[in-house]
Amino acid sequence: xxxxxxxxxxxxxxxxxxxxxxxxxxxxxxxxxxxxxxxxxxxxxxxxxxxxxxxxxxxxxxxxxxxxxxxxxxxxxxxxxxxxxxxxxxxxxxxxxxxxxxxxxxxxxxxxxxxxxxxxxxxxxxxxxxxxxxxxxxxxxxxxxxxxxxxxxxxxxxxxxxxxxxxxxxxxxxxxxxxxxxxxxxxxxxxxxxxxxxxxxxxxxxxxxxxxxxxxxxxxxxxxxxxxxxxxxxxxxxxxxxxxxxxxxxxxxxxxxxxxxxxx
Numbered sequence: 001x002x003x004x005x006x007x008x009x010x011x012x013x014x015x016x017x018x019x020x021x022x023x024x025x026x027x028x029x030x031x032x033x034x035x036x037x038x039x040x041x042x043x044x045x046x047x048x049x050x051x052x053x054x055x056x057x058x059x060x061x062x063x064x065x066x067x068x069x070x071x072x073x074x075x076x077x078x079x080x081x082x083x084x085x086x087x088x089x090x091x092x093x094x095x096x097x098x099x100x101x102x103x104x105x106x107x108x109x110x111x112x113x114x115x116x117x118x119x120x121x122x123x124x125x126x127x128x129x130x131x132x133x134x135x136x137x138x139x140x141x142x143x144x145x146x147x148x149x150x151x152x153x154x155x156x157x158x159x160x161x162x163x164x165x166x167x168x169x170x171x172x173x174x175x176x177x178x179x180x181x182x183x184x185x186x187x188x189x190x191x192x193x194x195x196x197x198x199x200x201x202x203x204x205x206x207x208x209x210x211x212x213x214x215x216x217x218x219x220x221x222x223x224x225x226x227x228x229x230x231x232x233x234x235x236x237x238x239x240x241x242x243x244x245x246x247x248x249x250x251x252x253x254x255x256x257x258x259x260x261x262x263x264x
Contacts (some may be wrong), residue, residue, distance in 0.1 A: 005137040019066035047089040048097050068156040084111060084119055114140060130236040147173075184240075191240045195231055198247050202228055205254055207246040216258065223253035 030185060052069070056063030069075055082089045087101045102109035110119045118135065121128025131137050131149075140146030151158050161169065170185035202224050212216030231246035 006104070021080075031140055047080050048092050049085075049087060049089045051079060052094075064103055065155055068154070068158055072158050073122075074154045074156060079123070083122075086110060103211070105209070110124070113150075114144060120149045126233055127236045130233055134237045136238055161192070163189045163196070168193050183238055187240055191243055194247055195243065198231070199228060202250065205257060209257060216256065220253045220256040222254075224250045227253060 036140075043105070050066075053062060053066035056066055059170070070080075074080075080089060085101055088097050088099060091097050102112075104111045104113070106112060109115065117128055117131055121131075136146040138146070139194065140148060146168075152161055152166075159165075167185040167189040170188050174181050174184040176182045201264070202221075205224070206221060209221065210219045227246045229250040231243045231250070234242050234246065
């Protein structure tokens, strides 16, 4: 299946360099910012932010955010309020617990709209690196009018965009009235749909083949997985043509899988 035009050798070399840098950024972020969720005793650490905010009414602003956090991917990985907002979660006094915490309207706040990408980048280094290469990031830095992580994922990362919802989000800026690339929403919808279908196809091929390590099928599947990872990572750069290029590589790799007796 052909989904896009092939890139030149020079473009492939540049893409490989970018992927290496993105990988290094991810490794560095994990080494620098990873922190144990539980102490050495195995008992969960007390967190006054969570204890207090979880008791707030669900119809209040902070209460709503706290309830959104419950069950989120952040909670599952032990990312509590203080990791993004600051403060001292080990004290119960309200004033002491909020020391250093600034409102989101303050340019010095870690959750100020311009600072949100770098705050998220403490853990999501590779995605942040890609985002800094995008026109969206440059627009955000220069004029404060570009999107940030919250635009697509919500404050507590409880939003995962679908082909339909991504078009609606893109249309906030990319529409006929504003006149800024009004074709982008539908193109983004099509590319995200292709990305999801490619992911499903790869998972099906992996279940079908179960190849022995080192075989031709194993190499093809590894190459396909690498291409899919690159496509997902470059989504944060919003270069739709580059994403489809990675998906073309995925289909090329899957085309190398043996047709007969696939479990060998």
